[in-house]
Amino acid sequence: MKPSILDYTQNELETMFPPKFRAKQIFNWVYQHHIDSFSQMENIPKKLREELENDYIISPLKILQKQRSSDGSIKYLFELQDGHTVEAVLLKMKDAEYDEHGELLHHAKFTVCVSSQVGCKVGCAFCLTAKGGFIRNLSAGEIVGQVLEIKKDNDIASNRRVNIVYMGMGEPLDNLENLAKAIRIFANENGLSISPKRQTVSTSGISTKIEKLGKMELGVQLAISLHAVDDALREELIPMNKAYNIASIIRAVKAFPVNTRKRVMFEYLVIKDVNDDIASAKKLIRLLEGIKSKVNLIYFNPYPGTHFERPEPERMKKFQEYLLSKGVLCTIRESKGLDISAACGQLREQELSTT
Ligand code: SAH
Ligand code: SF4
DSSP: OOOBGGGOOHHHHHHHSSSTHHHHHHHIIIIISOOSSGGGOTTSOHHHHHHHHHHOBSOSEEEEEEEEOTTSOEEEEEEETTSOEEEEEEEEEEOOEEOTTSOEEEOOEEEEEOOOEEEOSSOOTTOHHHHTOEEEEOOHHHHHHHHHHHHHHTTOOTTSOOEEEEOSSSOGGGGHHHHHHHHHHHHOTTTTOOOGGGEEEEESOOHHHHHHHHHTTOOOEEEEEOOOSSHHHHHHHOGGGGTSOHHHHHHHHHTSOOOTTOOEEEEEEEOTTTSOSHHHHHHHHHHTTTSOEEEEEEEOOOOTTOOOOOOOHHHHHHHHHHHHHTTOOEEEOOOTTGGGTOSTTHHHHHHHHHO
16 A cells, blocks of 8 residues: 555655755645646656655545535545545535626635544444444544545635534544644645644543643644533543543643634534533533633434434524523534535445445
8 A cells, every 4th residue: 555645744755855845846736736646746857756656646535425415515435545434524614705797705615524533432422433433543644635635526726725624533632643743734835724723623522632732732723522511411422521521621621722813612412302401501601611612502413223313493592592691602503414414424324334
């Protein structure tokens, strides 16, 4: 299996292929010119092009399946070199807008939701990814490749920056080293140039790793999958809560370096008759005291075999209104891509069960 060129930072490429400026040229070709073959890198000596062609591949993943949702989101199933599969989703956050003369006012805004592992160790009771267990970590190149392939597939111009959320399959902080490398490769200005401010790491709450990520000073945004406000319920939903309880997560969040203009996002998966009551909303407010936060309520997305149910929209609205009335920022995540079963792991599961 040949290594992918996407697995290397510019610094690493500088050491591998001197002189120094070559690395910048390679980054440029791969991430800004979207080349499909090393032979297209015109300003690189023929001998090096041949060496690269023989020893490396560009993308470590290929598109196996694609599903388009009525709201414009596209869900991708990628095949990795060893045959395993992972999902990523292109979410259209805003359409392009034109004035009355047909002049472009602003481009469409996109967010790509990427996977960080094949499967997941955390084993959340409500999550389909958890059902298949853990298979392996993704390499930095396999994380970066999801965004690159999606940009290419949609002809998103190389200078159009997208946002990234690490909310696909897997627990990103369980793969911290490769995650940090991917964050840096994304951020490189000779490459995709996606600043860490536009990258959000979502975690089920491994407190010690949240601290570690904070100490790396990468400048990324943080999202916590909280989902429950007392430890007993959270343990039922997220078994790992026994080792990393709610108090330890809140402590870690308070120590996390947040960009002064940003907030920590708290994701709260709302499950019918489990955590959708106002008493929970009250406790949530108390927990978040002193944190510059924003709550994102998510409808539980059912799948065959689960006993959990989607909450009623009125309950969801009441929960949101309560938080808002107490001055806590709170949005309800539009069920983008619901018709393509967008919650993580669902497309892969369909594919596995039909093959
Ligand atoms: N492991 C990380 C990131 C991937 S999961 C984490 O847990 O944060 C991304 C989000 O999808 C999490 O907030 C998770 O709770 C949510 N999710 C998982 N299963 C879901 C389902 N069936 N319906 C809706 N959201 C789900
Ligand atoms: Fe893993 Fe996140 Fe799914 Fe939990 S919700 S099993 S942490 S991917």
